[in-house]
Amino acid sequence: MENNPLHQQIATMRQSFLDEEILNDQFIQLESMATEDDPAFAEDTVSLYFQETTKIIATLEEEFVKDPIDYNALEKCLHDFKGLCVSIGASKVLIEVNKARACCDNGNIEGGKAALEKVKVEQETLKAKLDSYFQLVKQS
Amino acid sequence: MNLNNDKGSMSTASSSVTVSDQFPAGLRVLVVDDDPTCLRILEKMLGTCLYEVTKCNRAEIALDMLRTNKNGYDIVISDVHMPDMDGFKLLEQVGLEMDLPVIMMSADDSKQVVMKGVTHGACDYLIKPVRIEALKNIWQHVVRKRKNEWKDLEQSGSVEEGDRQPKPSEEADYSSSANEGNWRTSKRRKDEEEEMEERDDTSTLKKPRVVWSVELHQQFVSAVNQLGIDKAVPKKILELMNVPGLTRENVASHLQKYRLYLRRLSGVSPHQGNSFISSHSQEPPYGSLSSLSGLDFQTLAATGQIPAQSLATLQAAGLARSAAKPGLPMPLVDQRNIFSFDNQKLRFGEGQPQHMSSGKQMNLLHGIPTTMDSKQLVNLHHSAQSLGSLNMQASAHGNPSGQSSPLLMQMAQPQSRGQILTETSGGQVPRLPTSVGHPILSNGAAGAMLARNGIGENSRGTGYNSVSQTSSVLNFPLNHSAELPGNSFPLGSTPGISAGMSTLTTKGGFQEEINSDIKGSGGFMPSYDIFNDLQQHKPHNWELQNVGFAFDASQHSNSLQASVDVTPSVLVNQGYSSSPRNVQNSSVSAMGKPIFSVGEGSEHGNALNVGQHLNSLLVDNSTRVKSERVTDTSCQPTLLPQHFGQEDLMSAILKQQQDGLGPAENDFEFDGYSLDNIPV
Numbered sequence: 001m002e003n004n005p006l007h008q009q010i011a012t013m014r015q016s017f018l019d020e021e022i023l024n025d026q027f028i029q030l031e032s033m034a035t036e037d038d039p040a041f042a043e044d045t046v047s048l049y050f051q052e053t054t055k056i057i058a059t060l061e062e063e064f065v066k067d068p069i070d071y072n073a074l075e076k077c078l079h080d081f082k083g084l085c086v087s088i089g090a091s092k093v094l095i096e097v098n099k100a101r102a103c104c105d106n107g108n109i110e111g112g113k114a115a116l117e118k119v120k121v122e123q124e125t126l127k128a129k130l131d132s133y134f135q136l137v138k139q140s
Numbered sequence: 141m142n143l144n145n146d147k148g149s150m151s152t153a154s155s156s157v158t159v160s161d162q163f164p165a166g167l168r169v170l171v172v173d174d175d176p177t178c179l180r181i182l183e184k185m186l187g188t189c190l191y192e193v194t195k196c197n198r199a200e201i202a203l204d205m206l207r208t209n210k211n212g213y214d215i216v217i218s219d220v221h222m223p224d225m226d227g228f229k230l231l232e233q234v235g236l237e238m239d240l241p242v243i244m245m246s247a248d249d250s251k252q253v254v255m256k257g258v259t260h261g262a263c264d265y266l267i268k269p270v271r272i273e274a275l276k277n278i279w280q281h282v283v284r285k286r287k288n289e290w291k292d293l294e295q296s297g298s299v300e301e302g303d304r305q306p307k308p309s310e311e312a313d314y315s316s317s318a319n320e321g322n323w324r325t326s327k328r329r330k331d332e333e334e335e336m337e338e339r340d341d342t343s344t345l346k347k348p349r350v351v352w353s354v355e356l357h358q359q360f361v362s363a364v365n366q367l368g369i370d371k372a373v374p375k376k377i378l379e380l381m382n383v384p385g386l387t388r389e390n391v392a393s394h395l396q397k398y399r400l401y402l403r404r405l406s407g408v409s410p411h412q413g414n415s416f417i418s419s420h421s422q423e424p425p426y427g428s429l430s431s432l433s434g435l436d437f438q439t440l441a442a443t444g445q446i447p448a449q450s451l452a453t454l455q456a457a458g459l460a461r462s463a464a465k466p467g468l469p470m471p472l473v474d475q476r477n478i479f480s481f482d483n484q485k486l487r488f489g490e491g492q493p494q495h496m497s498s499g500k501q502m503n504l505l506h507g508i509p510t511t512m513d514s515k516q517l518v519n520l521h522h523s524a525q526s527l528g529s530l531n532m533q534a535s536a537h538g539n540p541s542g543q544s545s546p547l548l549m550q551m552a553q554p555q556s557r558g559q560i561l562t563e564t565s566g567g568q569v570p571r572l573p574t575s576v577g578h579p580i581l582s583n584g585a586a587g588a589m590l591a592r593n594g595i596g597e598n599s600r601g602t603g604y605n606s607v608s609q610t611s612s613v614l615n616f617p618l619n620h621s622a623e624l625p626g627n628s629f630p631l632g633s634t635p636g637i638s639a640g641m642s643t644l645t646t647k648g649g650f651q652e653e654i655n656s657d658i659k660g661s662g663g664f665m666p667s668y669d670i671f672n673d674l675q676q677h678k679p680h681n682w683e684l685q686n687v688g689f690a691f692d693a694s695q696h697s698n699s700l701q702a703s704v705d706v707t708p709s710v711l712v713n714q715g716y717s718s719s720p721r722n723v724q725n726s727s728v729s730a731m732g733k734p735i736f737s738v739g740e741g742s743e744h745g746n747a748l749n750v751g752q753h754l755n756s757l758l759v760d761n762s763t764r765v766k767s768e769r770v771t772d773t774s775c776q777p778t779l780l781p782q783h784f785g786q787e788d789l790m791s792a793i794l795k796q797q798q799d800g801l802g803p804a805e806n807d808f809e810f811d812g813y814s815l816d817n818i819p820v
Contacts, residue, residue, distance in 0.1 A: 033188070076223075080175065082247045086247050086268045086269045087268065
């Protein structure tokens with residue numbers, strides 16, 4: 001029963017993610033897909049997510065300072081970002097990504113840049129939380 | 141279509157749709173997506189469903205895998221947006237080459253994109269994040285597809301009519317996504333199994349493919365029109381056509397495609413389409429219609445496959461959509477004209493020799509019997525003239541083949557009423573005689589259209605080379621657009637182009653819109669360089685680029701010996717997506733495909749937009765202006781013309797058209813200028 005508090009803690013954390021809408025049901029789905037030979041499926045997928053999104057963020061930052069702006073490239077990046085967010089259920093990040101997309105669609109580069117900053121903030125938050133979450137999971 | 145009953149099927153039995161006990165376990169799925177998290181998740185989920193999963197993160201690689209291992213997969217799941225190839229293009233290719241069911245997926249759930257999937261022939265469209273529940277049932281698409289194939293086979297004379305009539309599928313609709321094309325699918329698995337066993341004996345498995353030549357298709361359309369689209373049943377059509385060696389099954393499958401095509405065009409049932417055609421008379425919005433339908437028609441015209449009615453419907457649909465007008469009615473009239481294009485063209489040619497550098501070029505449409513109204517003629521003439529002058533200019537660019545002029549002319553013509561090519565009478569598909577090698581349109585649109593037509597005729601790629609030459613022609617300064625009648629209604633053959641053209645010309649503003657729209661669409665519209673020119677006043681490299689596009693489509697059909705009905709759209713699509721600008725297609729020469737410089741996003745924006753509009757019908761959209769990045773690597777005009785049976789192409793085209801119709805409105809910003817603006 002030593003695990004109970006740990007499990008409890010994990011469950012609470014998970015619930016808080018949902019409550020705060022940092023993550024959504026997709027994340028729960030990911031967790032449910034763990035199998036015996038792949039117990040860390042969710043965590044691996046999340047790592048993959050961060051790997052990919054980090055690259056995208058870097059690309060976006062480059063694109064935003066180009067002259068002239070290549071809207072297609074921006075759109076593509078943001079679309080890919082969106083796909084990644086929905087894959088793991090990163091709902092808050094997705095909201096910011098969508099804002100950035102809207103800005104770019106309207107040609108509002110400054111708005112897009114600002115939105116990107118917010119995206120980065122949400123990403124950091126998410127990363128920090130998930131890192132500690134998975135730490136707990138590993139311990140259990 | 142692969143009539144092989146044993147398509148790497150899930151069962152080991154010889155009959156195609158027998159399912160093994162474990163089915164659907166072991167279903168072989170190929171997943172294509174550049175997003176690794178998604179690939180991973182899908183792999184996991186599909187594994188849970190006990191499917192055999194193969195992952196792939198590049199469309200080209202996936203195609204290679206499919207080609208080398210023809211029967212190695214049962215179904216393909218592909219993302220829409222991929223860096224190396226547009227998902228819709230992959231969809232078409234797979235459908236054409238391997239005839240496997242393809243499921244599209246995307247994080248994008250906008251209606252247009254979903255519609256695009258439908259019209260391109262996806263058997264389902266999943267929105268990410270994909271749930272496992274959605275994946276559990278994908279096996280149904282495999283079974284359904286096979287069943288349909290069998291059905292086609294069955295619809296031969298050897299089987300009793302009663303047995304084979306496609307029953308409305310009560311069961312058919314358990315697919316989750318819109319499956320427009322599946323009106324004929326009824327899953328009578330049990331019946332099928334029985335039938336299959338019978339069939340094995342009758343060996344309908346490998347029926348020789350019927351090549352639906354232009355003439356044959358015209359006969360078909362006449363027969364259908366005679367009977368009335370609602371009453372047209374394969375048996376009667378077959379009797380009316382009275383073509384030795386043609387089986388009911390051939391007719392049945394062709395009819396299915398034709399119906400799909402009509403539906404796509406107009407978004408209404410085929411029944412209505414006809415009525416529209418007759419009812420409408422020239423309405424201004426041709427511009428938009430023409431643009432939309434232009435391409436489609438072109439292709440159709442080119443292949444000579446599309447009966448006037450279809451074109452009309454298409455146009456109507458296209459126009460309606462583009463114009464955002466309730467439009468069906470309008471376009472119909474035009475559509476009729478589309479087929480009439482031929483006539484007009486002929487007349488045109490005569491009328492304009494002075495304008496054209498080569499009087500003969502007008503003959504592009506010669507081949508196509510058209511019943512243009514006098515008004516149309518006038519319009520055409522008018523447009524032709526304007527075009528003519530434009531052509532002249534374009535020609536001046538050094539386009540050796542005078543043919544380009546005809547193209548221009550063609551484009552000019554359609555205007556106002558769009559009637560141009562519609563053929564009212566029995567199914568003549570305006571084959572817009574692009575007479576062989578008409579230089580179609582350097583102006584992307586025009587070219588595409590004409591090219592298409594030409595292709596249909598030439599079918600044999602002869603024209604394309606010339607097209608390239610003409611490409612310069614199309615460059616005609618858009619400045620002249622003013623001269624061109626706004627009526628952009630594309631004549632049958634060049635519906636797209638004309639439409640594009642006319643619309644462009646009519647409004648100065650238009651062009652701008654177009655430009656903006658086009659950017660990024662890349663795909664099809666290369667032919668629309670014209671638009672670019674307008675804006676930029678510089679001859680564009682339509683040369684072939686644009687042309688290629690149209691041609692591809694038509695080419696494709698040609699290669700099939702013009703048997704393909706509307707493949708052009710399919711081809712077109714492909715051409716576009718792959719070639720971001722200057723798709724110079726090497727294949728062009730081979731197939732005579734005009735290469736549209738689709739790729740050029742913004743540059744061709746204008747052209748593209750227009751083209752898109754036109755193409756929207758056909759192509760679906762890789763060219764969506766914004767969203768699609770026409771980043772395809774190779775323009776691929778070579779869409780395997782030879783592989784696909786006309787049926788495949790037809791469906792593809794139909795799909796495209798459907799697709800094109802739908803999204804057209806939204807995708808293209810220039811919806812606004814649709815028809816309304818075009819002075820009649």
